[in-house]
Amino acid sequence: MAVFDGEHIRFSFSQLGSAFGNAVKPTPLDNGRLLTYNAALADELGLTTADIHSESFRAILSAEAPLAGRQPFAMKYTGHQFGQYNPELGDGRGVLLGEWRDDKGTLWDWHLKGAGKTPYSRHGDGRAVLRSTLREYLASAAMRGLNIPTTQALAMATSDTPVMRERIETAATLLRVTESHVRFGHFEYLFYSRQHDALRTLADYVIARHFPELAEAETPYAALLQEIVERTAEMIAQWQAVGFNHGVMNTDNMSILGQTFDYGPYAFLDDFNPSNICNHTDYTGRYAFNQQPAIALWNLSALGYAFTPLLESDVINDILGGYEHHLQVAYSQVMRNKLGISDAQQGDSELFNALFSLLESQRVDYTLFFHRLSHITQDALLSAKTLSQFNDLVSDADTLTAWLSEYHQRVAAHDDNTRLTCMQATNPKFVLRNYLAQQAIEAAEQGDMQPTHDLMRVLADPFRSHSGLDHLSQRPNDDEKDLTLSCSS
Template sequence: MPLLIPNFSNRYADLPNAFYSLVDPQPLENSHWIAWNSVLAEQLGLPENQPTGDLKYFLSGEGDYQATPVLAMKYAGHQFGSYNPDLGDGRGLLLGEVTSPTGQVFDIHLKGAGLTPYSRMGDGRAVLRSTIREYLCSEAMAGLGIPTTRALGMLTSDTPVYREKVESGALLLRVAESHIRFGHFEHFFYTNQLSELKLLADKVIEWYWPECLKCDQPYAAMFATIVEKTAHMIAYWQAYGFAHGVMNTDNMSILGQTFDYGPFGFLDDYEPGYICNHSDYQGRYAFDQQPRIGLWNLSALAHALSPIIDKSELEQALSQFEVILGKKFSRLMRAKLGLNCKLEQDSQLFNAMFELLHQNRVDYTRFMRELSNLDTQPIQNVSDLFIDREAANAWLELYLARCECEVDEEGQAISSETRCEKMRKVNPKYILRNYLAQIAIDKAEQGDFSEVEALAELLKHPFDEQPDKDAYANLPPEWGKKMEISCSS
């Protein structure tokens, strides 16, 4: 059978059997498209319209896979701090890789495709609600410019899936530059398969960072790159108020891309200790703990790489994590506040802002957006967000005085209009609040997918004024604040 997708292959299948298991997908009953990302499809060289016929069957787990083997990856990982060897693709399959018209290579992964050898006690299925959440959030993150996996398409079906209630089985086509996780290296380290560990590192360098081969210590250069990419990703999370919810090492991409969307949440009221996962009883993965856990996870990866990288090289790379994250976070926050140059008093200004937001439980996204509109809107729009308006006005006075210190490359003062125009390009008006996702899910479970489509379109352009969509920028109702989401999928 000829390949249905041009430039399609599966390099991972060329690796030894220890890396994966070959698995045929288990088709869902009467699967049908409910979303197709035409913009992403075009970038990949795939049809702009929802695939039909043999291509639809191939992408939905109903096709002929003799030409290209389909596989479930084997990995392990630390979950909530405890090592678990019995992990792997338990409900997802790597269909293969597509080379885009620009020459980039992307994995196409089918999530919810049925049982694999790594399903443990699960059924290998995904349900509609979790599939919708991942589809919407991965595209929302892409719209914000945050490193992320992507969502190509989504299908639902007549197959019943049993969770807390009977739900519809669904499928997500996930696109990523790589599905290799920290946990892949951990698996080979803890099972003493050191030749496979080295081979995996060789392939990571070959496929993603061939420039590391020019370094004296290629493996150390690879790890330093992973540290840098991870630090940048988490800096974006902190700057945009995103809580992942399950930062296990098996959910950490080696490319520093947001991976495995489960019980995530964007901040509503600014609360540093926000916990979005109702299973996270001790707050291990709270919003303000994400930088610390990022370093913990990288330390676990360093331990797994210790047979091929000298301890001093690992420690040197790890020592740079907080430095890199801090610098990236500072750049992102300066852009959000419209401050280009650095002044000594800036740290005090930033800290006072975060403390005010916390004490007054101010909506983080709304505050940043209103701060971006001071060229056209009264300052009262910002101070009215606070209970303590006097304290808010005092901070705003300091902030505006600080803005007056900004000059362009020619030493000329930067106008309020110029500053705010740039700020609006990095402070979104629209984010995927959990309550918006829940409304879309509730409608979808009744067969109405219009809200899923509307949100997906809206979140492609989160920084733009979309006057007919202003309601989506409203603050959440009380029931929609700080929703705790289950890992159940």
């Protein structure tokens, strides 16, 4: 269809030069066909149902045809994986198809994952499987529904192509869209390979494409690094507040836009466990839930080091030095929203810490606790009926009563309707628990997409009830909790 032929398409990143990657020819899927798509995102991009179901889109999604007749591009980057620098990274199973301009003039990268081998595939086959593709499709929708910055998945294709992992699986592709696929690792690659002119070109490109207002700053590169630091801190604050564990925070999985990027062995906490590890290859707990704020700073420091050809070291260190304050301010604000507290007071951190101690010691379901609390009026906070609502979550009623008493005093001067409205808009009823994602995957592998459609419906609006689907908010059974996954999950 004409919509995919030209006027909406640009290819600016691939035109930066050979230092930034390679033009590639994807490997088509066998009998590739549309499996599912995000209708709300399609609408945001200006695509109709007819566009999505067209033969042109099917061919693009199945890696049979390029976007607007232009050759796809595999991006080159490197990065630190589990703290060790790896120079051999890059788009090993994905290609940048081009940049789509929507009706508002916003440019979106279209990136096809699972499109076959590239120069950066190393020993891999360049394929993605239905299992991992569906997990990313669902996770990006979940984060978008929670108002947490994220890449998004427009559509998935399935196929008749077999892929060997631990077993024979079905090859799939995922069309990921976001304003930028530039990672911390892009800057690291150009720095460590001593391509400093190209490093400056990349920084100029990022400013011109994503932060044009920074071009007017006294020191644009310092302003760029500051922007990345602040966006990353705000993203991490939101991860921690909602109980999201990324699982593999390598620098090549960190977006310069402060978006949640590259979903692999992620998890939303079930029982509150600050030391939760969701990646079964993370033997040291480097990427445990409670390590994410520190790892983000470590990653930003690696990015700052890559900026040394552009900025003086003392400038970089000053910018990095502001990360923890910015994180704390952002996190405190989100936590106050979760508790419906409209003003900051000196004792708030003690109130938060007492709650986290309760949640950890009692292994309380993180999402359900906050959601239930967000529907209890001040007058009812200390009632026997309220305590009974937490019987299945908290075994120590005395500790809960003590904390609720402190909380009751803290919000006594608040307007109750305002408090509850804030809490109900902040504390989701639905999150993408791993057992739900696994159920959707197993059904999809048998050709049943209804569980996926049901999840997409509740995840798009996770703060309210959904008729006939409230069972998707239930806590998992013991054998469904704390699933650990691999990077290929």
